[in-house]
Amino acid sequence: MTTSANARSTDSDIPSDPAVREALAWTQSARFLTTASLLTQLPPPTLPEVAFVGRSNAGKSTAINTLAQHRRLAFASKTPGRTQHINLFELGPADAPDARWADLPGYGYAAVARGAKLRWQQVMADYLAHRHALAGIVMMVDSRHGFTPLDKQLLDFVSQRVGIGEVKLLVLLTKADKLSRNEAARSLATAQKVLGELATDSADISVALFSALSRQGLGDAALVLRTWLPKATAPTEATSLPVLPDAPAGPAAPATPATPESGESA
Ligand SMILES: Nc1nc2c(ncn2[C@@H]2O[C@H](COP(=O)(O)OP(=O)(O)OP(=O)(O)O)[C@@H](O)[C@H]2O)c(=O)[nH]1
Numbered sequence: 001m002t003t004s005a006n007a008r009s010t011d012s013d014i015p016s017d018p019a020v021r022e023a024l025a026w027t028q029s030a031r032f033l034t035t036a037s038l039l040t041q042l043p044p045p046t047l048p049e050v051a052f053v054g055r056s057n058a059g060k061s062t063a064i065n066t067l068a069q070h071r072r073l074a075f076a077s078k079t080p081g082r083t084q085h086i087n088l089f090e091l092g093p094a095d096a097p098d099a100r101w102a103d104l105p106g107y108g109y110a111a112v113a114r115g116a117k118l119r120w121q122q123v124m125a126d127y128l129a130h131r132h133a134l135a136g137i138v139m140m141v142d143s144r145h146g147f148t149p150l151d152k153q154l155l156d157f158v159s160q161r162v163g164i165g166e167v168k169l170l171v172l173l174t175k176a177d178k179l180s181r182n183e184a185a186r187s188l189a190t191a192q193k194v195l196g197e198l199a200t201d202s203a204d205i206s207v208a209l210f211s212a213l214s215r216q217g218l219g220d221a222a223l224v225l226r227t228w229l230p231k232a233t234a235p236t237e238a239t240s241l242p243v244l245p246d247a248p249a250g251p252a253a254p255a256t257p258a259t260p261e262s263g264e265s266a
């Protein structure tokens with residue numbers, strides 16, 4: 001597993017690392033493609049897709065806007081449950097797109113009618129389990145709350161595809177601007193423990209603190225997403241993120257027991 005110390009990424013200064021600059025230029029190429037409420041409405045799976053998932057209000061749409069440097073590409077809102085369809089974005093040169101992002105509706109929003117909730121959960125489950133194009137998942141978790149039981153259910157659900165390396169995983173601990181330095185360190189350590197349970201030889205799992213407000217973690221997130229591309233021109237070992245000593249990718253790495261310390265109340 002890789003983790004981000006977020007040492008470099010503070011404000012909106014231009015990153016000095018050319019790999020980060022290149023990755024950000026690529027994420028900024030994101031543009032709206034289409035919207036779908038059923039899997040059958042999605043375009044043919046001709047490009048690698050990355051799904052942005054997480055609890056409602058965790059900051060998925062905002063993270064997409066921040067990566068794309070676009071205020072309203074994905075619709076972010078104070079009203080939970082705002083994203084109600086799969087919104088697809090395309091990246092890369094206009095005449096040769098190389099990836100797609102999917103902004104998925106959030107889960108865990110109590111006010112969504114039960115029928116709609118079940119229907120949506122089924123669509124999301126089918127998408128995550130069966131979409132051939134799915135190459136990666138960016139899971140947004142509010143850094144103040146850590147993984148909630150629903151987040152852990154989702155991790156469980158994708159653990160098989162992540163474990164065999166078919167789907168990569170990046171966890172962004174969002175709204176890090178709301179935490180003190182100590183709280184942020186604790187949030188990161190707790191997330192690492194939970195994710196340690198998913199570590200296998202083949203799994204590609206990263207975690208970083210992220211803030212749309214301060215842009216903390218932006219360069220790291222862009223770099224991870226860029227290096228997920230099968231034919232990325234960016235150097236594949238470009239991440240300057242240190243390898244976690246406590247999450248070895250070695251064979252039969254013992255699962256680290258999950259002992260979340262932070263409260264899990266929403
Ligand atoms: N302080 C702070 N607020 C944030 C950050 N990211 C998102 N928010 C706020 O959190 C709220 C929810 O953000 P969204 O991006 O709409 O969340 P979402 O996960 O897309 O929500 P759904 O579409 O309901 O699933 C908005 O009011 C955002 O402004 C952040 O990094 N820092």
Ligand SMILES: [Mg+2]
Binds near residue numbers: 062
């Ligand atoms: Mg949204």
